[in-house]
Amino acid sequence: MAEAVTTRRFTPEAGCPRCTTLDMARRHAKDTHDHSAETDARVLIRHHMRTEHGRELEVGWT
Numbered sequence: 001m002a003e004a005v006t007t008r009r010f011t012p013e014a015g016c017p018r019c020t021t022l023d024m025a026r027r028h029a030k031d032t033h034d035h036s037a038e039t040d041a042r043v044l045i046r047h048h049m050r051t052e053h054g055r056e057l058e059v060g061w062t
C-alpha cells in the first residue's frame, strides 16, 4: 500500500473544477474575514484532496 503524499502547500490540481471552486471560496472567505466560512472551505479542501487526489494536507497547510 502506497503511502499518502503529504504536503504543506495546497495547489489546485490543473483541470479540476472542484479544486478551483474550493480555492476561490477559501480565498474569498479569507479576504472578507469570514472565519467560519474559511474553516468550512479548509475542511472541504482537505477532504477533497485526500479522497480525489490522494494527498494529505499537513496541519497548518496554506
Ligand SMILES: [Zn+2]
Residues within 6 Å of the ligand: 013, 016, 017, 018, 019, 020, 048, 052, 053
Ligand atoms: Zn481537485
